[in-house]
Structures are given as structure tokens and as C-alpha cells.
Amino acid sequence: MLEELASAALDGLHPTAIQESDDRWLVFFGNPADRGLAAAALVAAMPCDLDVEPIDVADEDWARRSQQNLTAVVVGRVTIAPPWAATDPAGAHRLTIVIQPSMGFGTGHHATTRLCTALLQRLDLAGRTVLDVGTGSGVLALVARALGAGSVVAVDDDPDAIESARENLALNGASDTIELRVGDFRGLPTLRSDVVVANLTGGLLARSAEVLAAAVAPGGSLVISGVTLEEAADVLTAFAPWMTLSERLSEDEWMGAWLMRTANGE
Numbered sequence: 001m002l003e004e005l006a007s008a009a010l011d012g013l014h015p016t017a018i019q020e021s022d023d024r025w026l027v028f029f030g031n032p033a034d035r036g037l038a039a040a041a042l043v044a045a046m047p048c049d050l051d052v053e054p055i056d057v058a059d060e061d062w063a064r065r066s067q068q069n070l071t072a073v074v075v076g077r078v079t080i081a082p083p084w085a086a087t088d089p090a091g092a093h094r095l096t097i098v099i100q101p102s103m104g105f106g107t108g109h110h111a112t113t114r115l116c117t118a119l120l121q122r123l124d125l126a127g128r129t130v131l132d133v134g135t136g137s138g139v140l141a142l143v144a145r146a147l148g149a150g151s152v153v154a155v156d157d158d159p160d161a162i163e164s165a166r167e168n169l170a171l172n173g174a175s176d177t178i179e180l181r182v183g184d185f186r187g188l189p190t191l192r193s194d195v196v197v198a199n200l201t202g203g204l205l206a207r208s209a210e211v212l213a214a215a216v217a218p219g220g221s222l223v224i225s226g227v228t229l230e231e232a233a234d235v236l237t238a239f240a241p242w243m244t245l246s247e248r249l250s251e252d253e254w255m256g257a258w259l260m261r262t263a264n265g266e
Helices: 002-010 032-045 062-066 111-120 139-146 160-169 204-205 209-214 233-241
Strands: 017-020 025-028 074-076 078-081 095-098 129-133 150-158 178-182 193-199 216-228 241-253 256-260
Touching: 074 111, 078 111, 078 139, 078 150, 095 139, 111 139, 111 193, 111 216, 111 241, 111 256, 139 150, 139 160, 139 178, 139 193, 160 178, 178 241, 193 233, 204 209, 204 233, 209 216, 209 233, 216 233, 216 241, 233 241, 233 256
Parallel strands: 078 095, 129 150, 129 193, 150 178, 193 216
Antiparallel strands: 017 025, 074 078, 216 256, 241 256
């Protein structure tokens, strides 16, 4: 699929946001140089002519303006909502996560976030230690906390993402209960946790399988997404030496998986 080729071409080029629609993608970058490199990579990677048009964004409030019509997302017993849609009139969903739309970090509306949220609800998180790798807006760290995690560490290599997460922690009264760290998870000291959640890309997950598996305590769980259905077999194979597949979910062209580390950690 062309969408999967585009996602693969953008992997590692560090866009600040991607907005997908039926007929075009808006891909945001922090500066014109990065934008130009990405445009060249996309054109080179696609098997057909691709219409690429640079657009200058006047200010950094585009996300709030473009996402002002967002509504709440319900996944199992978790509701993820922007501040203006955070009230659940039916009172049926006890766990509400408030996320302020910002510079392209997750709002809960992407299928990969929904898949991770669904899989986290399959686990018993009560009192567990949780590591959220590539936290973005902090949404999955907040979901883990709401589901009863004893402690949560959220990591991202983008300082802007950490600031977005910090804002959302404050909105949810979680500033003192979730630890935020700036850095590439592959270069940080070992952060072994009972549960690791990594909503990244298929390529990055496959390349980092050993590092991510090592971050899971023996007998613990890893929840992954950001993987297209076409990438799924290769990604799961990359984790196979250390982890076994417990459950796999899919939505549209995306896969999410719950993997378990053997009790002896091997």
C-alpha cells in the first residue's frame, strides 16, 4: 500500500506531526531543511508520481485550531478526550484521560493508540511498574496510571513531546505520579519494568527488539503498536528470541500486540 511505503520513508525523519486524510497527508517538520529532506525521501521511495507541496505554518498553535472539533474516544472502559469533551454524560466509563491537542502528539484518535489502550486493559496493572517508550503526549502513560499502575516512567527523545506530556499530566492531576524523562530509550540506563508499552514504528520496533525485551522484567509484558499489517510478521519475528505472543489485535491497516517475557528472562 502507498500509505505503508510513505510511513516507511518517513521513519527516522522525525516529523513533528502527521495528519492523515483520504486524499492527502499533512506532514509537519520543525524546520524547512528537515522538510526538504523528507520530501526528497518520499519522492524517491514511491513507485508512482507523488505531489509534494511545501507549506509554511505561521505559528505553533495549528494543532489546537485544526483539532478543535475533536470528540472523545472510548476504548473499553477508558475514555480519552480533549478538555472540551471530557464529560461522560452517561457515566458509564469510569476512567477518563484528558489530552490537550498540541504539536502533533497523540490525542487517542489514531488506531495505534486505541490498540495499545485496549491491550493495556487486558493486563493486571495494579501496583505494577510501567515504562512508556516514545510517550508523545503522555496518553498511554496516563492510561496505565488510570488502570492502577504503581509507578510509571515515560520517555521520549523529543523535548517538545515531554512538554506536551507535562501539560497533560497536570490536566489529569498526575504531575507527581508519572516520571518524565528526555532521551533516546536505547541510550538510557536500564529501566526494567513489569510492563513496557511502545507505540513506535514497525522499523524502529524491529531494530530495537532486544533493547525493549531487556527492559521487560522476567514474566512481564510488552505492548507494542505502530506496526502495519504488512510489517507484523517481521516485527513479531524480531521479538521471538525473548518473548512470546499472548494476544494480537488489528484495526484498519494497523496491528497491536501483547508479548510476554519468559519467567526466567531468557
